[in-house]
Amino acid sequence: MRSLSIVLLLSLPLAGQNPADDFYRDARDKKPEVYAIELRTAGIPEEEIARRLDLLTNHRALLEADRWNRFYGDPASNYSRAPNSFLTAVLNGMKPGTALDYAMGDGRNAIYLAKLGWTVHGFDMSDVAVGLAKQRAAELGLTIDATTCTDAEYNFGRERFDLILFSWSMPLADVRKVTDALKPGGIVVMEFGPGFVGRNGMLHLFDDLVIERYEMTRAVSDFSDRRETDIYRLIAGK
Ligand SMILES: C[S@@+](CC[C@H](N)C(=O)[O-])C[C@H]1O[C@@H](n2cnc3c(N)ncnc32)[C@H](O)[C@@H]1O
Missing domain, CATH: 3.40.50.150 (Vaccinia Virus protein VP39)
Known part of the structure; x- marks a missing residue:
């Protein structure tokens, strides 16, 4: 039972990370319409394209927060820990x-x-x-x-x-x-x-x-x- 809980815990995303936002790393610096064309060319289903475009256009703060959660949740992130x-x-x-x-x-x-x-x-x-x-x-x-x-x-x-x-x-x-x-x-x-x-x-x-x-x-x-x-x-x- 204990080892099952450990396996479940290890398979959870790190705190603050939403796997459904993984696409943002690739999409962040692209115009949504250009990104949509790329997704269609790659055969991504229309429903998923619509979901991503909605996030990019209407909920960018959620995506940015997730991006920074990943950054600060990763001990390997390279930034100054000392005061500016x-x-x-x-x-x-x-x-x-x-x-x-x-x-x-x-x-x-x-x-x-x-x-x-x-x-x-x-x-x-x-x-x-x-x-x-x-x-x-x-x-x-x-x-x-x-x-x-x-x-x-x-x-x-x-x-x-x-x-x-x-x-x-x-x-x-x-x-x-x-x-x-x-x-x-x-x-x-x-x-x-x-x-x-x-x-x-x-x-x-x-x-x-x-x-x-x-x-x-x-x-x-x-x-x-x-x-x-x-x-x-x-x-x-x-
Ligand atoms: C480059 S880091 C700088 C953090 C901190 N000021 C420092 O010097 O260590 C940028 C920070 O801005 C935050 N941030 C970006 N856009 C924001 C917004 N619209 N409202 C609040 N925080 C935001 C990010 O979460 C991130 O922690």
Whole structure:
């Protein structure tokens, strides 16, 4: 009986993974209509094509969450487990306040902020990532308020945060929610690599704020298999 339970457990997908979404790896970067032609050519039944197109067109957040659950559920995923180096430099000498970690992933930055005495809130669409963040915080005896949701669903509130962090993330929901959620005098700290917005695009993400610092540099990415890449960094204040 015990060995049967073990076999059943081993045959379950890893937490947060939906095998019916396996196709997304191949489909993610294709236009749905182009992907549909490929599927028809390959003889995939119309019902299955319709299911995939519905997910791609109407429920992409579910597919993205599944994708990131796979990423964070795989111990072999190649990303930095250390806090983002731009963030650590910015925080140096800064008085702790209240921070929001926007799309916090496994909480590497949220936990660093909490260690420095910040009150930390964060959210991410991947429940596996948020689970890792909560587990690590509990192991370290730290408190972070971590929520599983998309940015469109998150309740940002008004004038709550001294710092809003975008570490290898960017606002996909209404950016006014971000600027409204900053306290007067608060800052947005942002870093990402190519593929997020076009060249100089970061400069225009927060037109209601004042850009206090912007730089482009070349360094090892925190993600993208840790390849050397162009990296963009910004601090903008309210
Ligand atoms: C490249 S990772 C960065 C994670 C974290 N900020 C860090 O630096 O370690 C991007 C994260 O964004 C999350 N994400 C992507 N789109 C999202 C959305 N619309 N709402 C919430 N989280 C999202 C993913 O689940 C993933 O954890």
